Amino acid sequence: MSNFSVKPYTLKQWESLSKKLLMSNLKRPKAFLETTPIEWMTELQINNEEAERIGKLLSRSGQLAIEIERLSSIGIWITTRAESTYPNRYKKLLRTNSPVVLYGAGDINILENRAIAIVGSRDVDQSGKEFTELVATTVVNNGYTVVSGGSRGVDSIAENAALLAKGKVISVLSDSLETTIRKKETRNQILNSNLLLLSAYNPIARFKGYTAIERNKHIYALADYTFVSSSDKKGGTWAGANENLNFAWNPLLVRNSIDVPEGNEALIKLGGIPILFDEVVGASRNLDEFIELKKNIVSPISTKPATVYNLFDTVWPVIEKYLHEDRSVNDVSIYFALYPEQARLWLEEAVKNNRIKRTTKGYKKTTPIQGHEQITLF
Template sequence: MKNNLSEDSLAILLLCSNLATYGKTGSFFKPFTLKEWDSLSHKIIESVMKRPGAFFYTTPEEWRECLNLTPENIQRIQNLLTEGGQLGIELERLSSLGIWVTTRAEASYPARLKKVLRQKSPVVLFGAGDASLFQSEGVAIVGSRNVDEIGSYFAEKLAGRCVTEGLTVVSGGARGVDMIAQNSALRSGGKVISVLSNSMETSIRQRENREAIVAGRLLLLSSTHPKAPFNVYNAMDRNKYIYALSHYAVVVSSEENKGGTWTGATENLKAGWVPLFVRVGGQVPAGNNRLLEKGAIAFDSEVLADEAVILRNWLSDNIQVIVNYESSKRNENNISSPKKDHQLAFRFDDSTVSHQILDNPEQLFAGNDLFTVVWPYIEKVLEKSQKTEKELAEMFNVRSVQIQDWLKRAVDEQKVKRLIKPVRYVVASYGPSGQERLPVGNIEQAVVFESCE
């Protein structure tokens, strides 16, 4: 993929990245942060400017009138836009190294990142390799840097099974579990998306990486400048990208209450980005068992030992959601309980939702937030078609008041859009102030949807 970028992307790169100023000394204005850009882009879309590229054809006075900007931000934009010449030089240099750049204004930007992370998706991405890997079905294999022999063997076997079944391994590219899984997949002829926490320029110079990139089997990805060295904050921040680019995630080994693996796994459980599996057994770290208690799904090594098991099907079949009729929200509202306090475990595949009553479900999900585990599967249904409260309640075999609680929370957290006449729900990607963003051309345009209670 070449760096043939739109004017919108060029403006975004100047305003939101340090690509043109990296390593520059002296006093200069800092690029807009993700939060700042979401606010500014919202103003741009609602104004007569409409697109970031309009900055190149309008005056500071027009920015002030159209966007209601402070004098400080007007000066900031002016100064950042003066680096266009250096930006062009840097884009040419990166292209010569085989590194491409994309932004949220480009069709080449991975749609899954936008869909899953919404406002948290990075504005700018740097990559090296075949971008078509974004379209593949991925399994994130993550874990601690210091992993024991049993965990290493599990990571190797899992990566090998992914390759056999044509699944892409999504890795963090770090020492330990990440690199064990990545190298195992590449040695077996498989494909890998590696979301880096260290310098892309350093990684791309490694012979094995270059060969895999040329062969179309490795895609390196980063949201930071390709020269940027390892940084703890960036390493933590990129965890969400690893999860969002995958369809399933497997934690091989995790410490408890510390480390990047624990932070990323618990963040995923809370946000409900993708189903989370965790290795279980007699010699797993304490963090694995704690993640299981928090709602992760058990993954026994016997699954990998059984050659008759199709991994893709096993992962899909074992996505379970524990649903409690007696949610805390309903108790707070003093809603009467059914005579028998049943809890259900749901199994999902591509077309059906079935359920079974568990005898002792309290032990499986005690003390956890049910919504964060339930939501990914409600979302999966709503991605296919709009549904009413009644339809969802019947599908999940819960009372209407429970579905109403979950949907209200999903609307409050901007996970779904509530339509009227009749009232129904649909998944939507929201921007600032509750606006749904829809792609028009090469730039996101906003459409406001108002609902009447």
């Protein structure tokens, strides 16, 4: 068997070997370079076949050095669990499941920032998109770094919104790091120290479903809190959110509204903290305090909120005056400078309370008022 046909250690195999190392006189991996196979067998209590495997893997060091130099030339660095640059949060939260090797591109010091994760489905509706953009902007305005997974949908929406808000982003990839870093806009953000790409997988690895799911824990473990924008009851977002609930890596805040995906509802029933669009608006400058308050609120049995938000009773009389004729959600959002999702929620709440009615063109006050004037919420 040639040296290049020997498979590297899996995470589980390496974990077993590293425990033997710590309990032996060798202590650290570099000892393999300073001792003989006979000593390995004696100190680690391994057989000749295992010692030969280690020797053949070590013989690749020349090729490894060339590859490390090549990666460095295109802006990709490497850190391992044995180095001080490795994220402490991984060691603390993931323990033996923390990746042995990490590849990255960008300012590694961004890993030391306070961070909030934003995750969700690849296919997301307009309400989910608006929620994601609002949360990302709010996270940045509160001094946090945004962590996400670099995928299509919620991940990309969150990362782009954070960068647009002049914030910092950690994009945790499950594949294609080398391809991603070659994109012009990505390189610009990296060079401006706004974006850090991170991956536990070979930089040339292609997409695989199981690594995308496995990667989820690497996102959660870097964050103080996690927002779930949209989730089905299957797939990567669902699996990752459930894993976070099971291991309690950080509080899971789940978007809640009249028409959220069934996965969102299920996650709230399992212990996720329901959060409304308007609540994020209200927490724009005091996110820490808001989340701490939400953590102490027991979720209701029903996942559908009884009222949209207590701010409704304050602002509704002003909005109602504008509905002397048919108005669409877009009309209301533009007129009052509201997010479309916020406008829709308030209009639907008014319909439920019989304050207005739906029409073929939108919404209208049940009983017309005489005359109208320019009005504003501010």
